[in-house]
Amino acid sequence: MTKNTLLVEIGTEEIPAKILNTISLSFYNNFNEQLKLYNISYTSIKYFSTPRRLALKVIDIDTSDKTIQINKKGPLIIDSYDKHGLPTEAANSWAKYCRINLDQAQRLKTKKGEWLCYNTIIKQEKTELLLPKITEIALKKIIIIKPMRWESQKQKFSRPIRNVVILLNNKIIKGKVFNIDSNNFLHHHISSKEKNLRIKNANEYPNILWYKNNIIADYTIRKEEIIKQINILAQKKDGFIKNNNALIEEVTALVESPVAFLAHFEKKFLNIPKKILVHVIEYQQKCFPIYDIKNVLLPYFIFISNINSKKPNEIIIGNEKVMHARLSDAEFFLQNDRKMKLEDYRLSLKKVLFHKNLGSLYEKTLRLQLLIEWIVQHSIGDIKIKTSIRAAYLSKCDLVTNMVCEFPELQGIVGMYYAAQDQEKKDISIALKEQYLPSFSGDKLPSTIIGCALSIADKIDTISGMFYLGKIPNSEKDPFALRRLAIGILRIIIIKNIPLDLKNLIKKSLDLYNKKHVDHLFLCKKIIKFFMTRLIYWYEKTGYDIQIIKSVLSCKSTQLIDIDKKIKAISFFKTLDCSKSIILSVKRISNILKQEDRKITGKINIKLIKKTEEIELFTHIDTFNNNTKRLFEEKKYKEILLKIKELDKPIDNFFRNIKIYDDDLEIRNNRFVLLKKLEKIFTKIINFSYLY
Structure with missing residues (x-):
């Protein structure tokens, strides 16, 4: 086994600071994957990055000759030869694909049958010849949102690549990467008179950069x-x-x-x-x-x-x-x-477009006032309605100030300061800043209820407007950051425990646009589906089981607080020892009821309940319903599920000792009604079928 130190340095024009670390890590991961693909072993890889270079130093890379085991399975023998023993078209096509004659094929025999197969060992291309290819593939696999093209070859990368070093100990590995010949001259410091810096051995990296020009490559x-x-x-x-x-x-x-x-x-x-x-x-x-x-x-x-x-x-x-x-x-x-008050800028909003097909920012603030009034009424009552409307009234005024025009990132912050100087209420000033929160994944949420309400109103207004125009995000594009806005709304409502029905919120927002010839019901369903997709993503990212999330969302509720309580309650329930047996019982009940090709209705006839196990189950069901009526009203699902534990043993005893398909049709039907009543208890919480 031959082990060496490999250095790969890609010299570029200055890579944008915000993506340098991501690109460097991607280069490392992709290179690592390619080495594993070609079964090239090594001890470790160190990666380096500066604005003008991406580099990898592979320690103890094995460059010895390697072989590749090729195993190709063909068609079944019965499909490979006709009744005369001649090869079929399927067999010939497979042999052609494997680039062999059919007589070179072997046979693979298992319990399931016999197939044609081709097994061979070939020499892998020399590692030294593979390294330039591996390097280029690792670079090309980096996902870059806005790549640049340069020169006649129209190569694409974050920034033009100007230099390539591939050095194995003291040997230059010849090859091309992005049509640039590899060499042993490193990119020098941008201020250096010498364009490149010669490196004799890969082991000198990165120290040589520090000694020559104080470059810290790590x-x-x-x-x-x-x-x-x-x-x-x-x-x-x-x-x-x-x-x-x-x-x-x-x-x-x-x-x-x-x-x-x-x-x-x-x-x-x-x-x-x-x-x-x-x-x-x-x-x-x-x-x-x-x-x-x-x-x-x-x-x-x-x-x-x-x-x-x-x-x-x-x-x-x-x-x-x-x-x-x-x-x-x-x-x-x-x-x-400060020569004028913040509210005096409001009329200037008429000259600023929110979107060419959705009117001006002035019109947006009119919608926000009506929307925030509705939100506050449906979440905290009448106490802060006037203050909330005032916050919406002033919400976009700072966007036309000199300060925000010069420093756009200060939107909201400028509004907060100017409102405070104008003696507006503290809640209003804070809300003007907090209307844009959360502005990115993991960002903090608004701290005040008015800030939450204004943030929700602003975000849902934008989402509704863009859906009206068909500007719906797809897997590749989300130019208006609607996914981020949706997650923001979901986080605020759930974490801040705001009792808003998502469906009603969307309907109210759509109605305020007052667009004619638009199917509001269809559009509302589309937006709800969009939100639910984001909700699944958010809960899964938070660490919840996808099956639990789907079991709750399949009930089609749009009460986000209720959804959150159910997801947390079921997650807790799944940790209980009895959960597996209860879930299996629910599955069994569901399967039995599905087999009945009729609608099971009616009340339980107590006179027909005679055996101990069914009396016990009926009693527990009745007790459970009485004891949980208030809990269901208060949506205390964790407590409800703890009480379901008490049904586990009676259900088990019932199935062990009771013949459901009794010869007496009345008794049989009565037992089906009993099971239906039991199923109703479980479906009242979630769709358990996702947990089987």
Whole structure:
């Protein structure tokens, strides 16, 4: 067995920071899969990534010659030869497919019959020749939403590939990847005068990059170095950096030779509302604000440079100038915006389209006012209706302010600040910010009931409008993020325990569009189906059993709180020792009743119940119904299922000792009615057939 160290480095133009880590991990996984496919063993694989390179270092890769076992099963012998013993068309076609003569085939005999088969061992292509192919396949299998094309070959990748290194110890593995010949020259630092850096042996990677130009190829090590540097600088000002993993990840993916610098801005900018100031520093400038021990912002920030300059002061001054310009813009927009109240921007919404076929944002706010009134009435009563309508009235006003036009990501946050300055109620100000929550998977939910109501109203209005226009998401496209909006509504209603019927919510939203010549009932069913698909996805992702989810949803309820209670109750029930026997009993009852080709109706005749086991079962059913009537009204399914445990033994005794198909037709029918009554108990909760 020959073991070596393999290096593969793909030099690219700068890969977008937000997808670098994903692409790097996909490259690693795909390469790993291809090695396993060709039965190429190794000890470990390390993966590296910077904005301009993706690299893999395979330790102890086995490059020795390998063989492939080929086993191909053909048609049955009786189908392979006719009555004269001559090969049939099926046999000849199979032999042609296997690229053999029929006399080279063997026979495979089992208990089920005898088949033609072809077994052989062939030499696999040399590993060294396979490596360029494996590399290209691993790159092409990476899922990239918006790939780029370049040069006459029209190759596609996240960014143009400019260099390929495939090195086995000190040997260059010749081959082409994306039509580029492999070599042993690494991508150098973008600031380096030398375009490439020669590497003699794969074992030198990644140290050679660090020694030559302080490039940290390992993403994790680079991230740790950045965190270490910014913490040291923050402590110099007796401050600290708040944990912002998303920003650290993005900055790590933007640089390959990180150097942290401390800079300052004028104290007057601290008068800018905190969230806006932090947004400009973090989101716009990719810098780290510094806080003191009391969580107050200090007039300092830390930025990460990609160059270890000999003139650091010039870099600091340059970044301070850029930060000053951005904060001056924010200050100017704030001052300009505050010349009028937030509600005074409302009429300007008439000039802004929500969608060309759905009217303006002004019209959307009119719908939101009516929708939020309905939501509040059906969830928390009349207490906060006026406040809720006011929140909907102001909900989109900040979208036409100078601040949001310049910094779109601040929508809602700007509205919150401006509403507070205008002396609006605190609940209204918070709701203006929370209307966009949750904005991504796992994002926090609105904290106030008005924030929840406004968020639901805004999201369902968008979903209804897009379904009117036929803009329904498919497996490949969801341009209006309707799936995310639907999950957001589901999470808010369920987690915040808001008693809204999904069907009624959708119907109300559709009615507010007042579209003529549209089948509202058909569209409502379509939207409900869309929501239920998302609900299955969400519960399954949360960790619930798919069969339990389907058993509850098959009952076609649109009461989300009720659905949630049932899923949780059945999940608990499945952990009980008696659950298996009860589920089997439900299955048995269902099968017996299905075999009767008639509708089983009527009441139980007590006079016909004579045997001990059926008397016992009837008594338990009667007791169960009496004891759970209030529990069903209060939808306490967990308690109901605990009481079902008491039916387990009587059901078992009944089936063991009672002859259901009695010779007396009246007794037989009475026992069917008893079983029907028992089945009704179970179907009142869920469809147990999914749990068999």
